[in-house]
Amino acid sequence: MEVQDTKSTLQVTPRNEEKIKKIWKTAGFLLAITLAEFVMAFTMDRGILLYSLFIILTIWKAKYIMMTFMHLGDEAKPLFYAIIVPLIFLVWLVITLIKEGSDIFMMRW
Amino acid sequence: MSAHSTAIEVSSKRGVWGGGNEPLKASYGKLMMWFFLLSDIFTFAAFLITYLAIRVSYPAYAGAAETFTGSNEYWPVPELVFEALPFLHGVHAPLIFVGIMTFILIASSVTMVLAVEAGHRNDRNDVVKWMLWTLLGGITFLSCQAWEWSHFIHGTDNGSLLTFVNGLGQNVTETVFGANLMVNEYGPASFAQLFFFITGFHGFHVTIGVFLLFLCFYQAAVGIYDKRGHYEMVEKIGLYWHFVDLVWVFVFTLFYLI
Numbered sequence: 227m228e229v230q231d232t233k234s235t236l237q238v239t240p241r242n243e244e245k246i247k248k249i250w251k252t253a254g255f256l257l258a259i260t261l262a263e264f265v266m267a268f269t270m271d272r273g274i275l276l277y278s279l280f281i282i283l284t285i286w287k288a289k290y291i292m293m294t295f296m297h298l299g300d301e302a303k304p305l306f307y308a309i310i311v312p313l314i315f316l317v318w319l320v321i322t323l324i325k326e327g328s329d330i331f332m333m334r335w
Numbered sequence: 336m337s338a339h340s341t342a343i344e345v346s347s348k349r350g351v352w353g354g355g356n357e358p359l360k361a362s363y364g365k366l367m368m369w370f371f372l373l374s375d376i377f378t379f380a381a382f383l384i385t386y387l388a389i390r391v392s393y394p395a396y397a398g399a400a401e402t403f404t405g406s407n408e409y410w411p412v413p414e415l416v417f418e419a420l421p422f423l424h425g426v427h428a429p430l431i432f433v434g435i436m437t438f439i440l441i442a443s444s445v446t447m448v449l450a451v452e453a454g455h456r457n458d459r460n461d462v463v464k465w466m467l468w469t470l471l472g473g474i475t476f477l478s479c480q481a482w483e484w485s486h487f488i489h490g491t492d493n494g495s496l497l498t499f500v501n502g503l504g505q506n507v508t509e510t511v512f513g514a515n516l517m518v519n520e521y522g523p524a525s526f527a528q529l530f531f532f533i534t535g536f537h538g539f540h541v542t543i544g545v546f547l548l549f550l551c552f553y554q555a556a557v558g559i560y561d562k563r564g565h566y567e568m569v570e571k572i573g574l575y576w577h578f579v580d581l582v583w584v585f586v587f588t589l590f591y592l593i
Contacts, residue, residue, distance in 0.1 A: 236457040327388035
């Protein structure tokens with residue numbers, strides 16, 4: 227039997243420090259946003275303003291993860307839109323179900 | 336043009352969608368991973384939007400933080416429910432533990448991108464190194480979640496006095512400790528039900544992710560990807576792992592902050 231050859235036949239390219247720096251920078255952003263949310267949870271009054279800020283910051287984080295970590299921004303435009311456009315339907319779902327939930331609230335209390 | 340020609344005649348005017356090329360410039364595997372993730376986004380969105388809908392159908396706890404007691408009449412304040420730390424019994428540390436969990440998952444997502452980046456460079460040593468860190472992060476996150484669940488199920492020292500319909504259909508008033516799918520000491524029954532289902536479904540995804548990460552780590556280490564000539568599998572599993580992180584970002588906001 228032949229011993230498995232574990233030597234690489236592929237050409238290894240040297241590290242692109244700039245790309246790696248960008249990854250760490252994005253990671254720093256994500257942590258900073260999470261920390262900001264953390265501080266806000268304890269210093270601000272609960273209410274519509276705080277909740278809206280939380281949701282905006284969350285979507286902002288999601289954008290960083292999808293664009294930089296998942297490289298969706300670097301994909302071909304048709305693929306990018308095939309993923310992003312269907313998510314618009316979720317906006318409708320959020321609005322309808324929150325309305326439904328608050329109507330149930332009015333009937334119960 | 337010969338009648339025996341087997342080659343397909345290609346018009347030079349054929350457009351991007353005319354066939355014979357890759358309009359989306361991505362491999363089959365990567366495309367399918369993206370469309371799977373899109374469908375998974377809808378599944379998680381359905382869960383989380385259900386959470387929102389049920390959340391707004393209950394009044395929220397509005398009293399002082401010091402006098403908070405759980406009740407099935409109103410929705411609890413998350414920082415007063417998730418406030419325990421392992422090994423530090425009785426210490427009030429609101430959201431600290433879940434903050435650490437979030438940090439671990441984001442960090443493992445970062446090491447994953449670094450592994451993908453190393454894969455683009457065909458650098459086996461770097462891929463193996465970063466995959467190992469990612470794997471470690473995934474396992475640590477799962478262990479933290481196991482503790483979080485265990486604490487949530489066992490509850491606090493004092494519990495809460497609740498009036499509820501028990502498993503035999505009787506209306507009872509008694510002190511409840513911890514949580515199950517019928518009743519819990521923190522809030523309405525649906526609070527614990529949604530907690531178990533959503534964090535459980537996410538944890539299930541993380542578990543599958545850890546298996547995939549191990550597979551990828553192993554295959555990279557023994558040189559399968561070198562033989563194959565490319566490291567695309569690292570990229571595909573990376574997409575899945577980032578998705579798990581993405582979902583956690585939303586779970587964190589909805590469950591622990593709002």
